[in-house]
Amino acid sequence: MDQDKEYDVKNDSYKIAGSPVHGQSARLYADILNDPELEGLTLYEKKALLVNRELNSHGMGKYQWWIFFLCGFGYFLDLMWAQAFGLVATPLENELGFPADQYGNIFSAFSAGLTAGAFVWGVLVDIIGRQYAFNLTCLISSVFGLCLGAPSNYDGILVLTAFVGFGVGGNIPIDTTICLEFIPQNRRFLLALLSIFQPLGVVVTSGICYGFIPKYSCGLLPDGTSLPSCNLVSAGTACCTKASNMGWRYSLFTLGGVTLAAFLLRFVVFRFQESPKFLLYRGRDADAVKVLHNIAKFNGQQSDITLEMFNALTEDYALMHGGGSDSPVLGAGEKQAKSSFSSKVKLEFVRYKMLFANFTIARLTILVWITYVFDYWGFSVAGSFLPKILITKGHEINVSVSETYRNYIIIYTPGIVGVLLGACMYAIPIIGRKWGMIISSALMGASLFLFAAVNSEASNIGFNMMEYFFQSMFNAILYGWTPEVFPAPIRGTASGLASFWGRIFGIVSPIIAAYVLAANPAGNGVLYLAGGAVFICTFAILLMPTSRMGAQSY
Numbered sequence: 001m002d003q004d005k006e007y008d009v010k011n012d013s014y015k016i017a018g019s020p021v022h023g024q025s026a027r028l029y030a031d032i033l034n035d036p037e038l039e040g041l042t043l044y045e046k047k048a049l050l051v052n053r054e055l056n057s058h059g060m061g062k063y064q065w066w067i068f069f070l071c072g073f074g075y076f077l078d079l080m081w082a083q084a085f086g087l088v089a090t091p092l093e094n095e096l097g098f099p100a101d102q103y104g105n106i107f108s109a110f111s112a113g114l115t116a117g118a119f120v121w122g123v124l125v126d127i128i129g130r131q132y133a134f135n136l137t138c139l140i141s142s143v144f145g146l147c148l149g150a151p152s153n154y155d156g157i158l159v160l161t162a163f164v165g166f167g168v169g170g171n172i173p174i175d176t177t178i179c180l181e182f183i184p185q186n187r188r189f190l191l192a193l194l195s196i197f198q199p200l201g202v203v204v205t206s207g208i209c210y211g212f213i214p215k216y217s218c219g220l221l222p223d224g225t226s227l228p229s230c231n232l233v234s235a236g237t238a239c240c241t242k243a244s245n246m247g248w249r250y251s252l253f254t255l256g257g258v259t260l261a262a263f264l265l266r267f268v269v270f271r272f273q274e275s276p277k278f279l280l281y282r283g284r285d286a287d288a289v290k291v292l293h294n295i296a297k298f299n300g301q302q303s304d305i306t307l308e309m310f311n312a313l314t315e316d317y318a319l320m321h322g323g324g325s326d327s328p329v330l331g332a333g334e335k336q337a338k339s340s341f342s343s344k345v346k347l348e349f350v351r352y353k354m355l356f357a358n359f360t361i362a363r364l365t366i367l368v369w370i371t372y373v374f375d376y377w378g379f380s381v382a383g384s385f386l387p388k389i390l391i392t393k394g395h396e397i398n399v400s401v402s403e404t405y406r407n408y409i410i411i412y413t414p415g416i417v418g419v420l421l422g423a424c425m426y427a428i429p430i431i432g433r434k435w436g437m438i439i440s441s442a443l444m445g446a447s448l449f450l451f452a453a454v455n456s457e458a459s460n461i462g463f464n465m466m467e468y469f470f471q472s473m474f475n476a477i478l479y480g481w482t483p484e485v486f487p488a489p490i491r492g493t494a495s496g497l498a499s500f501w502g503r504i505f506g507i508v509s510p511i512i513a514a515y516v517l518a519a520n521p522a523g524n525g526v527l528y529l530a531g532g533a534v535f536i537c538t539f540a541i542l543l544m545p546t547s548r549m550g551a552q553s554y
Helices: 023-033 043-058 062-096 105-124 130-147 154-168 171-180 189-212 247-269 276-281 285-298 307-320 341-356 359-396 401-412 415-425 432-453 457-485 488-519 524-542
Strands: 005-008 013-016 019-022
Touching (some): 043 285, 062 105, 062 130, 062 189, 062 247, 062 285, 105 130, 105 171, 105 488, 130 154, 130 171, 171 189, 171 457, 189 247, 189 415, 276 285, 276 488, 285 307, 341 359, 341 488, 359 488, 359 524, 415 432, 432 457, 457 488, 488 524
Antiparallel strands (some): 005 013
């Protein structure tokens, strides 16, 4: 093979199987060919390495910052809508008068939509491309979100809520995947920093609902109770009418408008380019080169990547394999793009097999799933029941409800600092991603156990604050790191499946915890249930292969 590869110093060209690569392209290709990272790589991975080098050499330009903030908007929408349904559920119940045992249906509908969205969009982003998924998730959420205030029956609202969840559910796995594939390697801490947009979503939703709901909600009866629903009383009786209870509708219309604004920013204001790595593993090398040049132009730079470099790698692969093979190969350029339908179907199975390609990857995949399952289990139980347990413990030590709600602000504010600390772990080699997740998950579990063991106002605030701080830190690293460890052809699917498994157990775990709480009203059993689940995360991360932490992402 070596005699067919020849670098001509005089003409500054590199010749592979009769295909010359000239100038800067030749020198860059020669550097890549002699790089030890190239050994053992597939054809697709060799091309992806060229893309990585190109993005790293250009640094963090305007295009990358646009991507970061627009992907952050996806994280923002995730918790914006999650918080919204908790804030509108009570005025919704007052107006529509549905039975108390159906109060939680709106949360179940949203969770079901999130779960379906995580799976469907996670798989689709690797098939239809990042560009379509990036825009469609926001479009679907905005359309159904804008319609949420229109129905006057609970069933209609539940259906629309599920579709909002379906759109929102793809945001975190898709947006982290997209951000990873455009930023340079030395800025990957920004993947963890995306999580800082989530508490901002909570704050904005709370502000919008605070502005509308108290002012435009049904009044109270003389005894201080809410007016009954007009659906539950006879005509002529004072009741909660639609006209007097528009606050929750105004809130949801506004949130739908915010989501529509996110879509317009993504689709109209900013011209999003398809991921070069998606284009490469789909055999669209020329389009990948065009995208890299467009990004460089947007950033006021020039790209050194040329199509002939990718073609040379393709020819080199064919030479190494005796002229090529009829078997489908990811990243084979024009040959792949023009292959038969059956060959393309085979390639899809090749992609999915990458989740279990060898023992190391199979172990990683299963441990990531386990981590997501018990992470969602732990924080879903904590998020659902800690406020109730806090009130119960507060009554035991004579803390008022007003003081309890004041304490919520104290408890949740440090979560922002937790996200920042999680992002900092990327830049500390001795700790890094793995030990950052191990330490934060272990301390999150420990805080839940300690909260169960003691009861004073100071300890209740302190251990709750500690739990949310380390939960924020752990999830920031976990969400940012997950796409890093899987290659681009399966990255969206892997991230979406992890989120899917987590969200399923996020639905199931509060149901189990409710039975535990009924058996032990003090709440200690629930706290041990949540803390024990988080410790399983710690153990799973300990078993993960260290070689996949912070390595090159193809």
